[in-house]
Amino acid sequence: MKQTPKSNRLSIAGTMAVRILFAVAAAFPIVFMLVSSLKPDQQIFGDMSSVAAFLPIGNISFDNYAAVFDRVPAARFLMNSIGISAITVVLGIFVNSLCAFALSRMEVRGKKIVFTAILATLIVPFQTLALPLVWWVNQLPYFELNGFSLEFSKGWLDTYQVQIIPFIANAFSIYLFHQYFESIPKELDEAARIDGAGWFKIYRQVVMPLSGPATATVAILTFLPAWNSYLWPLMVVQSEELRPVMIGIQYFFQLNVSWGEVMAYASLITVPVVVLFIAFQRSFVNSIASSGVKG
Amino acid sequence: MTTTQLPPNPGRRVAAPAPAAPPSKPHRRPRYLREQLSGWAMIAPAAALLLLFVFLPAILGFGLAFTNARLVSPRPVEFVGTDNFVRLFTDPTFWRALLNVSYFAVVVVPVQSGLALAMALLINKKFRGVNFFRTLYFLPVVTSMVVVSLLWLFMYRKDGLINEFLSAASFGLIDGPDWLNDPATAMPAIIILSIWQAAGFHMIIWLAGLQSISGELYEAAQLDGASRWHQFRYVTWPGLKHTRTLIMVTITIQALGLFDQVSVMTQGGPLDSTTTIIFEAVRSGFKQQETSYASAISLVFFVLVLLISAVQRYLTREKD
Numbered sequence: 001m002k003q004t005p006k007s008n009r010l011s012i013a014g015t016m017a018v019r020i021l022f023a024v025a026a027a028f029p030i031v032f033m034l035v036s037s038l039k040p041d042q043q044i045f046g047d048m049s050s051v052a053a054f055l056p057i058g059n060i061s062f063d064n065y066a067a068v069f070d071r072v073p074a075a076r077f078l079m080n081s082i083g084i085s086a087i088t089v090v091l092g093i094f095v096n097s098l099c100a101f102a103l104s105r106m107e108v109r110g111k112k113i114v115f116t117a118i119l120a121t122l123i124v125p126f127q128t129l130a131l132p133l134v135w136w137v138n139q140l141p142y143f144e145l146n147g148f149s150l151e152f153s154k155g156w157l158d159t160y161q162v163q164i165i166p167f168i169a170n171a172f173s174i175y176l177f178h179q180y181f182e183s184i185p186k187e188l189d190e191a192a193r194i195d196g197a198g199w200f201k202i203y204r205q206v207v208m209p210l211s212g213p214a215t216a217t218v219a220i221l222t223f224l225p226a227w228n229s230y231l232w233p234l235m236v237v238q239s240e241e242l243r244p245v246m247i248g249i250q251y252f253f254q255l256n257v258s259w260g261e262v263m264a265y266a267s268l269i270t271v272p273v274v275v276l277f278i279a280f281q282r283s284f285v286n287s288i289a290s291s292g293v294k295g
Numbered sequence: 296m297t298t299t300q301l302p303p304n305p306g307r308r309v310a311a312p313a314p315a316a317p318p319s320k321p322h323r324r325p326r327y328l329r330e331q332l333s334g335w336a337m338i339a340p341a342a343a344l345l346l347l348f349v350f351l352p353a354i355l356g357f358g359l360a361f362t363n364a365r366l367v368s369p370r371p372v373e374f375v376g377t378d379n380f381v382r383l384f385t386d387p388t389f390w391r392a393l394l395n396v397s398y399f400a401v402v403v404v405p406v407q408s409g410l411a412l413a414m415a416l417l418i419n420k421k422f423r424g425v426n427f428f429r430t431l432y433f434l435p436v437v438t439s440m441v442v443v444s445l446l447w448l449f450m451y452r453k454d455g456l457i458n459e460f461l462s463a464a465s466f467g468l469i470d471g472p473d474w475l476n477d478p479a480t481a482m483p484a485i486i487i488l489s490i491w492q493a494a495g496f497h498m499i500i501w502l503a504g505l506q507s508i509s510g511e512l513y514e515a516a517q518l519d520g521a522s523r524w525h526q527f528r529y530v531t532w533p534g535l536k537h538t539r540t541l542i543m544v545t546i547t548i549q550a551l552g553l554f555d556q557v558s559v560m561t562q563g564g565p566l567d568s569t570t571t572i573i574f575e576a577v578r579s580g581f582k583q584q585e586t587s588y589a590s591a592i593s594l595v596f597f598v599l600v601l602l603i604s605a606v607q608r609y610l611t612r613e614k615d
Contacts (some may be wrong), residue, residue: 019417023431026495030434033446046436049459050488056583082315108334114342121349122535123604127552128468129378129587131580132356199333212534228439230555231573246441259449266442274360277437280431287432288496289503 022075028054030270037064037264044260064264071257074265076241077248081269084163084244085226091168092222093215099169100177101203115178121171127231134235137162158238167226173218176290180214182206216280217287227273245269307395307519321553359590366584379428379591391567399486399571407490407496408542413476414534415501416527436495447488451475475561478568485569486554495540504538505531544607548600574598 029112031054036044038060047053068074103110103115137156144151156162170278184207230246237243243251249265277284297533360379364372377402383389418428450456451474458471508531516526554573557563563570563578572592580589 015417019428022414022417023428025491026435029443029446029450029491033442034514036449045454048454048456049463053456084447097346102334102337106330106337108331108338111334111338112316114338117350118342118345121345121353123601124349124353124597125548125552125600127554127576128593129352129356131576131586131593132359133348133352134581135359135364135586136352136355138366138518140375166348168327169341169348171345171349174341191355198339199330203337214607224437228441230439230441231577232556232563234558235577247438249441249445253445262445262449266445270438270442273437274434274438276434279427281430284437285429286497286500288436289341291500294392 006283007076033263033270034267036260037267038062039260040064040167041068041258041260064260065256065268067261068252068265068268071255071261072252073240074248074252074268077243077245078269080160080241080243081227081245084160084229085223088164088167088226089219089222091164092170092173092216095168096170096209096218097177097211097215098203100174100181100209102199103174104178105186105202105207106182107201109270118171118174129233130231131164137166137236157236159240160242162236163229163233163242163244167222170222172268172291173222176218176221177211177214184210213283213286216283217290220280220287221291224273308344356590356593357585360586360594364587364590366580368584375587378556379588380595382588383591383595388567388570389572389575392570392572395482395567396551396553396571397568398482399489399553402483402486403490403550404543404546406486407546408539411494411497411542412501414451414494414498416531417506418498419502419505422487432498433495435492438492439557441559442490443518448475448485448560451484452578453485455485479570481561481565485553485560489553489556493546499533499548500542501538504535508534512542521607540607540610544603549605551596551599551603572599 013289034052034055038056039047040059040061040063043059044053047055047058052058099118114223125214134157139154140156142156142161143158176225188206192206197205228246229244230250233244233247234250237247240251246269249262249269251267252261359372361374361376362372363370363378414432417431418425429490452458453471453473461469461471472480476479512530512534513526516530521529535536552573553571554577557569557571557574558577561569563574573596576589576592576596579585579592
């Protein structure tokens, strides 16, 4: 290896120091949260003025976590969020890729107008829709199969479906799938058609198996807002048993519990996402990078 | 695999030399019809959902803003003209909210995009541990804003981590403020945590922009003896033009939509110093159930967003 000049080595060390500074700034609150979740309040405040605030030392236990589950139905909140996010992701992938498939690979009359209309919805931020949407879902009918009789009710407020159905179709997911499908050679469809495959079979057995990266991107971009959802459930969910985790933690916080317990709940709903992120880092980064094109 | 040579004329289907061609190919007409039908069947679910949950509410929102609609009310909805807007534009809280989000945007847009660019430049080149740093820089982004708000609410206490740190770092000289209960420091406090949470997101978008700049340009610059600053100034910066506008616009729109932090940490207080447009919309539309007034606020917010998008169009237009 070539000998690096001294000034150059200095600048390399300087760059590394800045990198570490940023890393500390990014990580310290999260470390503080995790460490505090293991301590009783008295010790959290005692350690606050020293580096001990970031070290899991002293009186360490999982008591705060146990207390979270004792005080509120935290397991229920977690299951709600897991269920809501999972259903939104699965149905979202299906509905949006199906739509993008027809728009990209089939000769459907009027598809240009439909695609333009879908893309036009991208300029409307959710916050502008949220308030009229609350009023609107409260007017919508819903039916329930009760035994053998079909029962109709009015208003979607305070239900599971109001937390799922409005978020299944997504213009940006359709756009991402469309972009990706365009890069898959159309000759494959032709070949499958000659073999007698119908359109749905081509979608399911030819195009979707080749679209892993696009599916992963859409899955992540659907999962994160569903898991982090706050503004919407704050307005449409009242019953305790329907609450997702983010509403659950705010409610928990308002019970005037100890800080250690709040940090335990916070860690509980953060760690799974961090683990997912570390496991699928490349997909996460790609999906954020692709969301950059949304302008 | 077919190894048949394709004729130069791609328009005509070639009769494949398969030994047993299907006896009767479907006729052109039914096939066309079937393609239309299956196509529309595949488009329909997404199209119907978007119609129901984006288009209709958007149009409704526009209409409701000119009525007296309430979330739950036995009275029929009546047209009231521009009453809601007159009330809105004479409401000092609304102007305060507009001022607050402008303040937030004016600080957050340059600082957050600048820090994000710095982070992107720090990890753009491959080095040992680059993944470790990228993971750490990105960690706040995968933490939800509600969790981040609660966490910083704890750290911003009078006797919290931030003030303890300030005191220790200044050898007891600085006695930190009661961040969130002081009208002067509440918004800066929210600004700091917002930047902390979101900078990693825009770092990734900067990185994508950086990686789209051709390496040859840097080699050419180095051959010409350009310093690192000159390389940044004359290669990197112009190469990021598109990314730059994009990031400015997305951060501005996000900043105008500020809500979660305020809702968790301050409820708009103290003395309206942290209230925002969306927070006011939720307060009137949800807590006071005045859907019409909230729709008017949402409409004003939408017009602001459109204006910013239009400015972006103008700035990124192709110059001939």
